[in-house]
Amino acid sequence: MNHCFDIIVIGGGHAGAEAAWAAARIGARTAMVTMSRDAIGRMSCNPAIGGIGKGQMVREIDALGGLMGLATDRAGIQYRILNRRKGPAVWAPRAQCDRDLYAGAVQSLLAETPNLTIIEGLIERIEVEWRHRGTEAQGHKVLVQGVLLKDGRSLSCRAVIVTTGTFLRSLMHTGEQQARGGRIGEGSADGLSANLRELGFELGRLKTGTPPRVHRDSIDYGKLEVQPGDERPAPFSYLNDRISQRQINCWITYTGEPAHDLIRANLHRAPMYSGQITSRGPRYCPSIEDKVVRFADKDRHQIFLEPEGYESERIYCNGISTSLPADVQEPMVRSIPGLESAKILQWGYAVEYDFVPPHQISETLETKRVGGLYLAGQINGTSGYEEAAGQGLVAGINAALALARREPFIMRRDQSYIAVMIDDLITQGTIEPYRMFTSRAEYRLLLRSDNADVRLTPLGREVGLVDDARWDRYQQKQGAVRAFGNWAAAHRHDGLPVAKWFSRTDLDWASNVDWSQWRSTLPVELASLSDDVLDEAATAARIEGKYGGYIERQLREVERFKKMESRRIPADFDFGGLKQLRLEAREKLSSIAPRSIGQAQRIAGITPSDIGVLLIYLESRRRA
Numbered sequence: 001m002n003h004c005f006d007i008i009v010i011g012g013g014h015a016g017a018e019a020a021w022a023a024a025r026i027g028a029r030t031a032m033v034t035m036s037r038d039a040i041g042r043m044s045c046n047p048a049i050g051g052i053g054k055g056q057m058v059r060e061i062d063a064l065g066g067l068m069g070l071a072t073d074r075a076g077i078q079y080r081i082l083n084r085r086k087g088p089a090v091w092a093p094r095a096q097c098d099r100d101l102y103a104g105a106v107q108s109l110l111a112e113t114p115n116l117t118i119i120e121g122l123i124e125r126i127e128v129e130w131r132h133r134g135t136e137a138q139g140h141k142v143l144v145q146g147v148l149l150k151d152g153r154s155l156s157c158r159a160v161i162v163t164t165g166t167f168l169r170s171l172m173h174t175g176e177q178q179a180r181g182g183r184i185g186e187g188s189a190d191g192l193s194a195n196l197r198e199l200g201f202e203l204g205r206l207k208t209g210t211p212p213r214v215h216r217d218s219i220d221y222g223k224l225e226v227q228p229g230d231e232r233p234a235p236f237s238y239l240n241d242r243i244s245q246r247q248i249n250c251w252i253t254y255t256g257e258p259a260h261d262l263i264r265a266n267l268h269r270a271p272m273y274s275g276q277i278t279s280r281g282p283r284y285c286p287s288i289e290d291k292v293v294r295f296a297d298k299d300r301h302q303i304f305l306e307p308e309g310y311e312s313e314r315i316y317c318n319g320i321s322t323s324l325p326a327d328v329q330e331p332m333v334r335s336i337p338g339l340e341s342a343k344i345l346q347w348g349y350a351v352e353y354d355f356v357p358p359h360q361i362s363e364t365l366e367t368k369r370v371g372g373l374y375l376a377g378q379i380n381g382t383s384g385y386e387e388a389a390g391q392g393l394v395a396g397i398n399a400a401l402a403l404a405r406r407e408p409f410i411m412r413r414d415q416s417y418i419a420v421m422i423d424d425l426i427t428q429g430t431i432e433p434y435r436m437f438t439s440r441a442e443y444r445l446l447l448r449s450d451n452a453d454v455r456l457t458p459l460g461r462e463v464g465l466v467d468d469a470r471w472d473r474y475q476q477k478q479g480a481v482r483a484f485g486n487w488a489a490a491h492r493h494d495g496l497p498v499a500k501w502f503s504r505t506d507l508d509w510a511s512n513v514d515w516s517q518w519r520s521t522l523p524v525e526l527a528s529l530s531d532d533v534l535d536e537a538a539t540a541a542r543i544e545g546k547y548g549g550y551i552e553r554q555l556r557e558v559e560r561f562k563k564m565e566s567r568r569i570p571a572d573f574d575f576g577g578l579k580q581l582r583l584e585a586r587e588k589l590s591s592i593a594p595r596s597i598g599q600a601q602r603i604a605g606i607t608p609s610d611i612g613v614l615l616i617y618l619e620s621r622r623r624a
């Protein structure tokens, strides 16, 4: 073992970047080992960050002191708040990014990170030591010891975070053409996949896909609808007041019957339908083949044409992800209005990869089987940069806290979307790529994109990820929000012009307010605040004012929820031995090992009577 680190992160994707960033900044000597330095932070597919449910998670990552929001604000070329006409619980920030600037931002932010070493190489094996029963540490019989690279180098460490994304035993498909690799032009991690099996992990197989890219000069823009960004782009990171880089347009077009007929006539050559691919793909990110089959009654499907960067000649055709053969993709693309003369720069393709069904990890993302081994990102069965990044941050924090013998970092479902995702994964598992939606969060009115800092920045400060600069800014803003809320409440009914503003029913983002005409009505301590802080303060005050009753009700539900979460189940509880439980309940509870009654209740197939048996037994055990 010729190098010694505390933590080694395998992979430089979205999970790996956050994990390495967090572990190193909390103080662990961290190495990130990844196949190619240039591929760190690469966006495999859609060059966009955020969206419904995802945007909320990016704000949470930022509020905790993570990387993704900072990188996005350096690379965002079109910002939009989705669902702005609906309630604040579903407002979702989204940014189209210049994909080269995004990867560059991630790489430079990591380069500035203390305690972090980046090593280029392919990891083949995780070295472990089998502890004799008598010396079990941390309740584990098997502990991480280091990693072995394909070129023979070995690195020792005390924890490993595996963030291998779509690269484990990966296979790409374009029609009948197949090639090994987790992403076009990159390799596959076959050794590590075999090694995880040897270590006793159950592995599954999933698939995802990507659309063709066309040359920007080969599009007839006159036939397309323009889709501009928001007038005032709202930054993702709480550290940024505004976005100053140039913003660009995207465009909209649609498939039609000619494309659908072509697809139907060639389904037998589509890997998903010919049996060439047997694994499941993301339900909510279907290929155009799936759309034509599943929604046969629809005569058109929407496509967003999205530039991949300021200088890039590539346009991403969002909405026609496909693994059809190239000789079918070309006429299919050319049947689309505006793309009649399109020059295809990259064919769409699907990629199949191994993943580790997530009932094998705990809520700290440490595996149950091997101590000090954490999994984060697509390897856990999720799909999406944001889902991966949220897991990477939690894994990086927990690996560093565990080595420092500190309490684990575990958020509840009422605190963050990241917690909802992790809880869903470990209690429900997943048979298809899991992606976040607002509908997955039962407390979504509390988990808004505007209040992620109120919910999480204090937690990030506690674990050591929120530095003084972010903490000072957070406290200043909270002071402004409180002052604005008190003032607004006091003046709401005294006829001041601002009171009219508060009475407006259409609760739009405060950023539509032109503060220059309201400043004169504000008290001096508020009048000096920047537009952006006033926007956030006013939005928070208006949401409290308009939704206060609903928020109160959700907070009461949360109190009931927390009661069940606090009914702990001892880590060594032997569910298998509880004969009064149904066999299915014993098997599921033993496999998932919930840490509370609340979590046990959320496991698919566990009934209220199973919970009743558990409560009676736990009570009698407590008395004994």
Ligand SMILES: Cc1cc2nc3c(=O)[nH]c(=O)nc-3n(C[C@H](O)[C@H](O)[C@H](O)COP(=O)(O)OP(=O)(O)OC[C@H]3O[C@@H](n4cnc5c(N)ncnc54)[C@H](O)[C@@H]3O)c2cc1C
Pocket (backbone or CB within 6 Å): 010, 011, 012, 013, 014, 015, 016, 033, 034, 035, 036, 039, 040, 042, 043, 044, 045, 046, 121, 122, 123, 124, 163, 164, 165, 166, 167, 168, 182, 183, 186, 189, 192, 208, 209, 210, 285, 349, 350, 351, 376, 377, 378, 379, 382, 383, 384, 385, 388, 389
């Ligand atoms: C073709 C394709 C289409 C996709 N379509 C979508 C989509 O439509 N929507 C969506 O939300 N997401 C999509 N994704 C998924 C998205 O890219 C992932 O969700 C996201 O990148 C996952 O992040 P990650 O960090 O888990 O893994 P990745 O971003 O895949 O990063 C994994 C990293 O680990 C490195 N690595 C792997 N194994 C080793 C090893 N043994 N040693 C060293 N380094 C290693 C790789 O080089 C890579 O840098 C797609 C991905 C692909 C490839």
